[in-house]
Amino acid sequence: MKITVGGMCTGFGICENIRPDVFEVGDDGLAHIVADELTEDDRADLELAVAECPTQALRLDG
Numbered sequence: 001m002k003i004t005v006g007g008m009c010t011g012f013g014i015c016e017n018i019r020p021d022v023f024e025v026g027d028d029g030l031a032h033i034v035a036d037e038l039t040e041d042d043r044a045d046l047e048l049a050v051a052e053c054p055t056q057a058l059r060l061d062g
Contacts (some may be wrong), residue, residue: 001062003046005031005050009057015049023049031057 009030015023022035023040026034050058
């Protein structure tokens with residue numbers, strides 16, 4: 001499973017609020033993935049982050 005942040009990100013930080021161990025809004029004002037590995041145990045939270053992203057910048061594959 002892989003999550004990516006696309007070019008539509010504007011750094012609202014909702015994803016970071018949901019999973020601060022996976023997402024971080026950087027100094028550039030955009031969300032970045034900070035987790036090395038994601039497991040099936042992470043899926044529900046990641047699906048929530050994708051659904052709650054106001055700019056639909058997140059994509060979950062796998």
